[in-house]
Amino acid sequence: MALKTLQFLAIVLTALGLVPAGAHLFALPNKIGLAQEAYFVVQGIYRGWALFGLVLVPALFANLLLAFATRRTVRPSALALMAAVLMAANLAIFLAWTCPANAATENWTNPVPGWEMPRTRWEYSHAANAVLTFGALCLAVLSVLAAAPWRGQQGTDGSR
Structure with missing residues (x-):
């Protein structure tokens, strides 16, 4: 595959990973204090967004x-490797905190005691992932x- x-x-793949994470980060202040019923209604806007998660693994590998x-x-090389490490951390956070919250609430369709x-884990794991993905x-x-x-940079022999 050509370097370019x-x-x-x-x-592009890393930027696509930032789209939903950034949206979650900027929605957090408006959502974190909502009552249970309102929160579960608002969470419905994210149906289908799981497809965005599919870009995280290709972004890591790219x-x-x-x-x-x-x-x-x-x-x-070091910069690209650090970007990959941040994408791997993103996936680890998703698996450790976001995914279990989704599972416990059946993707925010089933209010559970202690919701x-x-x-909190869902919101702040997305916020952390927004920061990590932006860094990546x-x-x-x-x-x-x-x-x-x-362009325009001179070579060691004085040529352009």
């Missing part, structure tokens, strides 16, 4: 592949920028 294509995929493809240049704890996106972009020769 891999760079493009790492950025960043890993980018780190491998640029392994001869330390900075771009506030799953809500920044690192992926920095990796591409670090690997890119700048």
Whole structure:
């Protein structure tokens, strides 16, 4: 796979992972204090959003592949590897806190006693993942920028 294509995929897949996470982060202040009935109604707007989660694994692998493809240049490779680590942390948080909250409430269709704890875990795990995914996106972009020769930049022999 050509390096430019891999760079493009790492950025785009990571950015797509930020879409739902960012939406959850910015909705958190308006939702966290809602009463049970209102909260469960509002959660209905996320039906079908699970499909966004499918992009997280390809984003992780695209960043890993980018780190491998640029392994001869330390900075771009290290930046891409750090992006992959953040995407892996995102998945770990999802599996540890978000997914169990979804399961306990049957994807927010079944109010359970003590529903506030799953809500808190769900909301804050999404907030953490928004921060991690934004960091991964920044690192992926920095990796591409670090690997890119700048137009107009002079070579060591004085040529352009």
